[in-house]
Amino acid sequence: GQQLNQSPQSMFIQEGEDVSMNCTSSSIFNTWLWYKQDPGEGPVLLIALYKAGELTSNGRLTAQFGITRKDSFLNISASIPSDVGIYFCAGQLRNNDMRFGAGTRLTVKP
């Protein structure tokens, strides 16, 4: 249960382009989170969303918590080489436990 479907699996973009990725689930989550993972490191929190419909920005990153509480998207504007990495969505349940999507591997070509 509580499976998250994240897409796309990978993206190859030119520096300066905008990026969009999303997650959907058949389950309702209390909180949606987006993490970034660099090679050999743990996931680092980018954005946390707490209310249905919430739209939150963190620099060039913007994320939204879907109205149904079953989906979320992450946009990155004007990508730069250091945006390279794997981006994971995560849904947090009422009991505090978290489930991750499969990740989107982002490659940015200079």
Added chain:
Amino acid sequence: EPEVTQTPSHQVTQMGQEVILRCVPISNHLYFYWYRQILGQKVEFLVSFYNNEISEKSEIFDDQFSVERPDGSNFTLKIRSTKLEDSAMYFCASNRREGQPQHFGDGTRLSIL
């Protein structure tokens, strides 16, 4: 900024041996978690721990696994008799209150030979 720290960064163990992975959560956090990430795959929930007991565990967390908070700062994951398929990155995470984002350590890479 406070961090979750994990040791060792890499553990190589013979199949069938016991292994203990160690974590020091952020000091004022009350909820603790272990996750596993097989190479190239997503992060999978193993277990959550609060008030000195397991809150929830996944189907991965079978009788070979156990967790312990032996003192006021450490949180450990023990695998009793390791199997080849236990090879993965193991991440510890913590948060202070329910609903707050979890903060992750950099993980322990476990290699079973």
